[in-house]
Amino acid sequence: MRNVWTICQKELKSYFASPIAYLAMAMFAVIFGFFFWNVVAYFVEMSLQSQMMGRSFPMDVNEMVIRPLLMNTSVIGLFLIPMIAMRLFSEEKRSMTIELLLTSPLHDAEIVIGKWLAAMGLYATLLLISALDMAFLFAYGRPDWKPLLAGYLGLLLQAGALLALGAFISTLTKNQIIAGIVTFSVCLLLWVFEWVGGYETAAWAKVMAYMSVISHFEPFAKGVIDSKDAVYFLSLIFLGLFLSVRSLESLRWRS
């Protein structure tokens, strides 16, 4: 456990000692800020209209603001996650510092989990920025906080799964750019697989749709925590981490 923490700490430090973390945070703040302004402005416009038309039913902040924002955040994650994950192992391989890690008395799994946790930490920091914006909704309105919490849990699970896959892809190459491009492609495919389910009902289409990240994230955005979706993300996390450990092991046999 101490080893996991040592690796995680070192990894977090190298994120925050380089421009990566700040760049990711700044980009996220701008993009999320834009979405936030966009959704809220639309919401305000709509509520003014409904007031003028004399409708009295209350407008739902959870349904009209929080839910689309969570969906948007999930898409932003799609772009940022490859950038966070790509350097995890590629950089160590290129600078040969992997030799230090692999000849130190720790298990491969401790290295993998430590690095993955650090990447999760950086992603959670990004989500914290979005939470700052979300706080304004509570200052001026009275949305339900439970669905929001479920949404954030979903975002973390989604990021965990994609980061674990990204970590695995990063063990395969010395080149960060290659790791980044491949991870992005995998993230995007896991996203758009859902579309197949829209027009095709054959078994293979159902499997593809099931594999899609979005179909499992959507319930979280609605505030529904379904064990089926949680299991999907948790098994992807396990798969990614397991493959990373195996890949590190095979690095020893191949190198």
Added chain:
Amino acid sequence: MIKVEGLTKRYGRTVAVRNIDFEVEKGQIVGFLGPNGAGKTTTMRILTCFMPPSEGTASVAGYDVLERPIEVKKRIGYLPEMPPLYPEMEVTEYLTFVGKLKGIPSADLARRVKEVVERCAVTDVVGKLIAKLSKGYRQRVGLAQAIIHNPEVLILDEPTAGLDPKQIHETRGLIRSLAGEHTIILSTHILSEVEQTCDHVIIISKGEVVAKDSVENLTSRLRGQATVALEIEGRSGTLEAAEIQHKLEQVGGVSKVAAHETRNGRHSFEVETQPGQDIRGDLARAVVESGWNLNELRATALSLEEVFLELTAAEKSTEGEKA
């Protein structure tokens, strides 16, 4: 302390190391000598559990590298050819990180870092980013990370490669000062380094061990076979090389005479003497008494360098030009 038996490592079809056997006793400094690509790094990487052997076994302090890698790693300090440094860290921060990795208890960590910093003479750069350090300092920080957990065995892959002469001298001194407490294996392709720092030498070529002995034995084995180079000129008229050769062969203690070139009536010879005899005086007298001019006479001991070249380059014959 270190025991290697029948070690073989293949990368696909190429064989990097073939059936190597050797043993290193506790407290020895062993030089691993061989040209580039001979399999030195591969052997070291197997010993440090970075990669497994294809065949054979290797054990450190009684622990097998395949079966008990964690125990082996705890007992080994390793400095790879390229020091494994994180440029974005400061020296103290880096050494603390490595110390934690190697399992030093938190209570001792600060003290150990301070000790190795002093030991490796990096005190004046402790607060600097590793990215800003010169090559010599990087090498020393690399050495500091290798000894931070006070390992029983130190494995150093070309510790002086790329350093300037002064830094090489300092690094060698540092390695020698570590000798008492640690068993050390260092690889190099520089012979004088082995002569200066090691007790024992293992010469490896094309993945096979071609010689292993103590440095003293190896050099004295060579010293026994001294050769003498001569240049002789007739005082007047022409002089046949065969005539001189005949004369030299008659001198007591000569085992072989080889005629080299003849230029402007000057003949060069190389005389191999029997072990343990100095016959330079006899040779000089024989030449002068025959009425020839002795232009040059010089003893050329076979250097470790030549033996190394002979051992590592199979096709190279002993009848080469010798400086």
